[in-house]
Amino acid sequence: MVVLCFGILLISLLKGSLSDGALQEGSPRISESAIQISRCRVAEYLNAHTGYDLLPDSGKVIALDINLPVKQSFHILHEQGIPVAPLWDSFRGQFVGLLSPLDFILILRELETHGSNLTEEQLETHTISAWKEAKRQTYGRNDGQLRSNQHLVHATPYESLRGIAMKILETGISTVPIIYSSSTDGSFPQLLHLASLSGILxxxxxxxxxxxxxxxxxxxxxxxxxxxxxxxxxxxxxxxxxxxxxxxxxxxxxxxxxxxxxxxxxxxxxxxxxxxxxxxxxxxxxxxxxxxxxxxxxxxxxxxxxxxxxxxxxxxxxxxxxxxxxxxxxxxxxxxxxxxxxxxxxxxxxxxxxxxxxxxxxxxxxxxxxxxxx
Missing domain, CATH: 3.10.580.10 (CBS-domain)
Structure with missing residues (x-):
């Protein structure tokens, strides 16, 4: 299994800093009370709605098998026009991580730093799984993904939009898979959607x-x-x-x-x-x-x-x-x-x-x- 596609049916920020120069003459800073009122009302809305509200009427999501060569995986991302894809481990029967453009950037930088020509063979010999382990050892990033004692950061369709947004902010990742399982142990997971801050916004x-x-x-x-x-x-x-x-x-x-x-x-x-x-x-x-x-x-x-x-x-x-x-x-x-x-x-x-x-x-x-x- 190389690419997994799951049909979807509708069932029901770099830390910024504000320079004082941002304020124009004649544009006074908004009051803190107005900000707090807005925060409370947004929080009420986000707490009252769940991941189900993010699901489109129909569509597809794409996952990549962890044994897929890195080279082929980025061809798929480019051809499908998607920046991020969840990773599927068929042996464990679980979604175990995400493949993102940052992975490709780090791979290309690594090859160039060591004076290697960017040959197709070099990328073809590395599976996604092997790259993720090398990334963890080289950069100290395990991403909570491919190690057996860690779990993929994900959300369920029952979680509030506020909870999903906080997961994205706290982990610093751009996308959180929404995964549904009817089993208490999380077996036979179904990938429903890829939640992002833009969808919540x-x-x-x-x-x-x-x-x-x-x-x-x-x-x-x-x-x-x-x-x-x-x-x-x-x-x-x-x-x-x-x-x-x-x-x-x-x-x-x-x-x-x-x-x-x-x-x-x-x-x-x-x-x-x-x-x-x-x-x-x-x-x-x-x-x-x-x-x-x-x-x-x-x-x-x-x-x-x-x-x-x-x-x-x-x-x-x-x-x-x-x-x-x-x-x-x-x-x-x-x-x-x-x-x-x-x-x-x-x-x-x-x-x-x-x-x-x-x-x-x-x-x-x-x-x-x-x-x-x-």
Whole structure:
């Protein structure tokens, strides 16, 4: 068994820091009481709804067998257009982990660091299971996944949305599988869905969109809320610099920055710091197309070249009208930012200056939930 597909039937944030420069003149900071009222009402909603509310009417989820070669697994992720897949251990009859773009990034970095050519044979000799064990030994990351004395971080369809969101925040993972088993010992598990913060946020937006008055924070401009990471203003001694990339930055440098910063994506800007595009961890799977990873070096390929692999040959660099670059202004209401983040595949919204598109800050999914669930 290589790829497992399960039909679904409907049965019923990088820790951000706010720079004072985020506040515009004439935009006072929202009161703490308004934030607390919003938190209480969001908590009431999330506690009253469960994982079942995340399940679509129909669809499919894909799992990978742990004995599948790493090379083939990333071909599957790329072909299916999915960033993450649960891992199935047929011997134990359990879901035991997740395979994510970070795994592919670490594999490619490891091979390049040791001066090896990125040959197809090298990736084909390593199964997912072998890679996960090597990752645990090399990086000290067991991910609670493939060791027999640990269990996959997952949720049941009966768990509250708040509980699922907290699991995602506390573990720092992007996806939690929703698994159902009719047995008390968890045998014969059924994979129903992959829960994410964006799916939970979509539920929140849908519920409160027509009653924003009950959630005072939604109509407030994001610059008035203690939220996100902002480019420090000149003279701010305590500002936190925002990681950015140039189009000619090497892919190797970009991947190192993604891993070191612990973020899902980094903005790509021109010499004026105006937003052009973004490079995300999930973009790494584009290297599986036509086996590109077998004949390139990460330090010789630029970010621009890497992104072109996953785009149509005639597409311009920077897809502002698509899902890649989600932008808002600092004067936009929080609801608008939340609705952008509720789109599948979107993890961060970039706050830009009107007209110039100069990057002023970034708000992530985890930023939103840390604000609402504190």
């Amino acid at each position: 979509k539920c929140i937006c849908r519920y409160f969109k027509n009653s924003t008055g009950s959630l005072p924070i939604l109509n407030q401009p994001v610059c008035s809320i203690p939220l996100g990471t902002w480019v420090p203003k000149i003279g701010e001694p305590n500002g936190h610099p925002l990681a950015m990339l140039r189009p000619n930055t090497s892919l190797s440098s970009a991947l190192n920055l993604l891993v070191q910063a612990g973020v899902s994506s980094i903005p790509i800007v021109d010499d004026n710091d105006s937003l052009i595009d973004t490079y995300s961890r999930s973009d790494i799977t584009a290297l599986a197309k036509d086996k590109v990873y077998t004949h390139i070096r990460l330090d010789e390929m630029t970010i621009h070249q890497a992104l072109q692999l996953g785009q149509d040959a005639n597409s311009p660099f920077g897809l502002f009208n698509g899902q890649r670059c989600q932008m808002c202004l600092r004067s936009d209401p929080l609801l608008k930012v939340m609705e952008r983040l509720a789109n599948p595949g979107v993890r961060r919204v970039f706050i830009v200056e009107a007209g110039s598109k100069r990057v002023e800050g970034v708000i992530s999914l985890s930023d939103i939930f840390k604000l609402l669930l504190s």
